[in-house]
Amino acid sequence: MVLKNQHKLSRRERQIMDVLYRRGKATAAEVHAAIPDPPSYSAVRAMLRVLEEKGHIRHEAQDLRYIFIPVVPREKARRSAVRHLLETFFEGSPEQAVATLLDVSRDLSPEELDRLAALIEKARKEGR
Amino acid sequence: MVLKNQHKLSRRERQIMDVLYRRGKATAAEVHAAIPDPPSYSAVRAMLRVLEEKGHIRHEAQDLRYIFIPVVPREKARRSAVRHLLETFFEGSPEQAVATLLDVSRDLSPEELDRLAALIEKARKEGR
DNA sequence: CGGTTAGTGCTAGTTTTTTAGCATGGTGCT
DNA sequence: AGCACCATGCTAAAAAACTAGCACTAACCG
Known part of the structure; x- marks a missing residue:
């Protein structure tokens, strides 16, 4: 999908997707x-419409108002974002x-540290 | 600095900063x-000039050509990027x-897993 | 020397993004 | 009913982003 490429959204589009x-x-x-420091309410709505036309979000009607939802599930979007972060700033290195x-x-x-350690232990057991 | 705010760069500006x-x-x-799928070479140069005017990058002349460098050091920029990632996709949770x-x-x-475990152990010892 | 290649500074035109306002409809309250 | 508030659909204008070309310089090679 479009979020697969990190550079397809304009400034305001990306800001809204992040929200x-x-x-x-x-x-x-x-x-x-x-x-x-937002623009007008109607400007935000217009951008949401643009994002929907482009297929990045969809809406559901609820009580006479629209609830906007990303099309790409969060789970998938964040994996993509993490990969991009690793590549851009960390030379692909998870350790860094x-x-x-x-x-x-x-x-x-x-x-919390225990839980992090457990994640690594789990990864070790799963052979990855 | 400007990269403190994640939504100040346009699509192409951000793409170039990432490079x-x-x-x-x-x-x-x-x-x-x-x-x-780049635009023309001269279009890229024009964007670099814009980024420099905005203060995001600087250049050093080397052998009759310009080397462009981000103004915000990588170390700082990546911390900012990580924070933004945590907040946007992980509800602030390092574990996730x-x-x-x-x-x-x-x-x-x-x-590699050993090294990750060691990082966590180190964090534990430093009381953070 | 001249031609080619590689580089820069600059500009203006085109495209995209962003913005806000108008018209309309629904709901709740007086 | 009328009014105020909240919402949407739509539009067009303004602003920003993006693009590529021109003029020029420097270096290299035949």
Whole structure:
């Protein structure tokens, strides 16, 4: 799908997609409220319509208002985003990425670190 | 700096910044070659000039050609990118991010997994 | 030297993106 | 009913992004 290529969305389009992925779904008003220093409400709606025409999002009618939802499921979009991040900033290296991730995720609790360690142990057992 | 906000770059600007971060630095010709289905060489140069005017990149003259370099160091830019990724796709959860990272990084060797485990151990010791 | 290649500075035209307003419909309240 | 508020569909204009070409310089090679 279109999100497979990281450079198909314009500035505002991408900003809106990010809001939708962060929230999972949203009304036009919620998107408008989530954008820092936003344009007018009708400008946001117009962009949502553009995104829908391009096939990036769809809407469901609910109580006389539209709920906008990304077409590419979050699970898939984030995998694509992670791959792009690795390639762009980390030379494909998961180790460097994890190091940075630990660095920006300050104050991880022992429990959280345990869970991270368990993930790696699981990966080890699965032979990957 | 400008990369602190993830939505300040247009589609092509961001594409070019990604190339520069991936390579660390590049000539206009290298940027041109690194872009899939690129516009003309002169169009790429024009965009580089725009990026420089906006302060995102700078250039150094080397052997009669320009080497373009991001103004925000890679270390800083990637931290910002990681934070944005966590927030957009992982609800701020490093655990989910690591799980996906392990998922997309197929065929990690035991050595690589050891190194990842060591990173977590180190984080544990540093109390963070 | 002249021709070719590779580079830069600059510009303007074209295309795309972005924006906001108008018209309309639905709902709730007085 | 009328009004206010909230929503949508649609449009066109403004702004931004994008593009490629021209003029020029420098270096290299025959």
